[in-house]
Amino acid sequence: MTTTSSGEGAAASIGTPSDAHPPVAARISTKREVAGVEFDDPYEWIRDKDSERTQRYVAGQNEYFEARTKHLEGLKHTLFEELKSHIKETDMSVPVRLHGFWYYTRIYEGQQYAIQCRLPVVDEGNWEPPSVQTADNAPLAGEEVVFDANKESQGHDFFRVGGMDLSDDGRWLLYGTDTSGNERYDMRIRDLRAEGEGGAADLPEVIEQVSAGGMITPDGRWVFYTKLDDSWRPYSVWRHKVGSDSSTDVEVWTESDERFWVGVGMSFDECRIVITTGSKTTTEVLTLPADDPTGSFEVFVPRREGVEYDVSFSRFEGAGPDGEDIPLALTYHNVSNPNFQVNVIDMRTHQAPYELTEGVCVVAGSPAGCEPVPGAQSTSDAGLPIDEPYDDPANPAVLQGARGLGIEGLSIHRHFITLSYRADSLPRLAVMTTDEAARNFIAGEPWNFRELSAAALGERASTAMFSIGAGGNPSYETPRMRYSLSSYTNPAQLREFDPRSGGDVLLKEAEVPGDFDPRHYAERRVWARGRDGQRVPVSLVWREGMVPSLDADEARGLTDQDIVPRAGLGEDDRGDSPRSSGAGAFEPSPMFITGYGAYECSSDPFFSPARLSMLDRGVIYAVAHVRGGGEMGRAWYEQGRRLNKKHTFEDFVDATAALQQAGIADPGRTVANGGSAGGLLMGAIANMAPELYAGIEADVPFVDALTSILDPSLPLTVTEWDEWGDPLHNREVYEYMKSYTPYENVPDAQSRIRASGDAHFPKIMATTSMNDTRVLYVEPLKWIARLQEAEVGADAIVKIEVEAGHGGASGRYKQWEELALENAWCLSVMGIAG
Secondary structure (H helix, E strand, O other), X not given: OEEXXXXXXXXXXXXXXXXOXXXXXXXXXXXXXXXXXXXXXXXXXXXXXXXXXXXXXXXXXXXXXXXXXXXXXXXXHHHXXXXXXXXXXXXXXXXXXXXXXXXXXXXXXXXXXXXXXXXXXXXXXXXXXXXXXXXXXXXXXXXXXXEEHHHHOOOOOOOEEEEEEEOOOOOEEEEEEEOOOOOOEEEEXXXXXXXXXXXXXXXXXXXXXXXXXXXXXXXXXXXXXXXXXXXXXXXXXXXXXXXXXXXXXXXXXXXXXXXXEEEEEEOOOOOEEEEEEEOOOOEEEEEEEOOOOOOOOEEEEOOOOOOOEEEEEEEEOOOOOOOOOEEEEEEEEOOOOOOOEEEEEEOOOOOOOOOOOOOEEEEEOOOOOOOOOOOOOOOHHHHOOOOXXXXXXXXXXXXXXXXXXXXXXXXXXXXXXXXXXXXXXXXXXXXXXXXXXXXXXXXXXXXXXXXXXXXXXXXXXXXXXXXXXXXXXXXXXXXXXXEEEXXXXXXXXXEEEOOOOOXXXXXXXXXXXXXXXXXXXXXXXXXXEOOOOXXXXXXXXXXXXXXXXXXXXXXXXXXXXXXXXXXXXXXXXXXXXXXXXXXXXXXXXXXXXXXXXXXXXXXXXXXXXXXXXXXXXXXXXXXXXXXXXXXXXHHHHHOXXXXXXXXXXXXXXXXXXXXXXXXXXXXXXXXXXXXXXXXXXXXXXXXXXXXXXXXXXXXXXXXXXXXXXXOOOOOOHHHHHHHHOOOOOOHHHHHHHHOOOHHHHOOOHHHHXXXXXXXXXXEEEEEEEOOOOOOOOHHHHHHHHHHOXXXXXXXXXXXXXXXXXXXXXXXXXXXXXXXXXXXXXHHHHOOOOO
């Protein structure tokens, strides 16, 4: 790839906004040539972050944003106060036991960050968490503050913690901090038992500008961490001796393949230090005995292109013929099943090396609709539809007949085993006792898991879509399993399940102050038919009594309903502009529709107090679970990446159109939202179907995708080739990405008129941060410059954070203020002023 720049052009001046006019971006020709194909990029100069021209342009856009959103101050304040009224500002978590302490967090009204606290375990045999709630929320006798981010953040506009780890005796705390938003962390080691004034104190050594995470060995003598290269890729693992200068640290392993990211941590059984290195499609694991930290790491199973795996270690205690333990290796992999399986290996049979597929396969996902794994034998099931019910006689009974079945992990504790998986587009959780699993394993029988559901919630269980997952179980010894439940309309619950007795206890439910009542809100999963015939799940959330088109149907929760166009609108009308909704049985409602669709990340149900303000104003909250995500397993992801990426955009457009054609949503009051890779989705749908959207909020949007993926020197680029394809070396990929990358495909007004007879383009609000290393600020700024061109004529604004990273501002009150402003803009586009 070659680039050349020339002259500033006729529109070189950059002024500040006058009478709410956007700053004029200079058009400076920068030519990009790949495989003989040339593109003239007039705004590439904005990439020079330190230039006076760029800084003036950034300041001008922020001034223009302030001028254009000043009228929203009243609504923003109202929404901010409403959000605060639904959050318990002074709160605490349920204590979690790890080694000799109970750990928990406190947060106080007016403070930006939580405080990490602990109490010593008094009774080794008692696993009931202590009650740390007091009438005045004062610290308890014996309570220690482990880390107070409010104090640590003083003097910094931005503050983020990049992981914490403790030695087993609780004395040594390893922690990392980022004060600029660039995701490079300074790691420090704190002695929590230091004597003298102030108590806990940091050791002199500082490990500077490294990746988040890292670990301290159980004895507190060694630290392992990863360094970043110039492209922000964690690429090498280093060992640090506690109490020594970091200049003497030793590199213990390096990853030379630029597609791979490296991480290091401790195995769950705390017997091994584990290095994991992986690309988007291939992984490798190396281990080192924890009692030999200066030794050499050994590969568990050598990497094979296209094979992803992980390994954990455990044991069946006393299950051997003479009462001895059975040592186990659990391999989670896709060697022969693209939707993953778990094999359990009896490590008594032989010494390493092992094969991923040896031992007993205890759970396996559905291969329906999946691409074949390289080198694996293809199965006839792969040609079946993604949502085909899947039966495998070797699988546990709870998995039989599941649709879109994907295995996500299996974990063995001393008293119980958890199985995490996906089915019917939602996360699922199953559990069994370790004793019963040992009997099944020895007998060669399917494991007798029991599925956990929301049944404990009574009548609410059948009217909502719940996310469920194990969590808060850091100790191998814990006798009961903690898990969380949440839905779009039900606040998160932390529960504890006893796999021996079947007892299920509520430990804490997120308190929502104010007049909130979950019975006043409703949620439903429906299905939109995509243009290629694929059914796409869509989640709908609304306030009962305020959306007549949805209230009329009593169906709630997870349904198999297809969205049906209202009477009088047939299939031949699908291509017509629906901006004039026409009369239907019910007046259509304003809609906020969001999506992501990348990296196999699933948009699962969760409760948000901020969402209530929209719902209470009659807005439908919709989530389009488009391909590229992981909702329906690996095949769902594969059909929305690389040369299938356009399925992501088409699914979102088709879901939006279906809801509008059914008379549910009003096109003139539909606002779409997505961030990062979901921001790419926003840019694409704005170009593809502007008539469907009144406005689009794009947060840190990946809208100049082709330019970024063509430059291997940029952060993340090389590792992203497995996700998007490699346009630098593959002409087909280049042409495909060129056809959808939003910045290079913005239609001008005349093109829109020719396409649909209407020059309409949705109003655009974008956000970005100058220190973002994942989606560089230059992408949304170039996009906004193009949108603000006279021939395009889009009403576009951008909010640029000067001190923040990819996740925006730090501190909860700052984040709430940002969210209130964004929601105020969305509501104003819908015509809702108060």
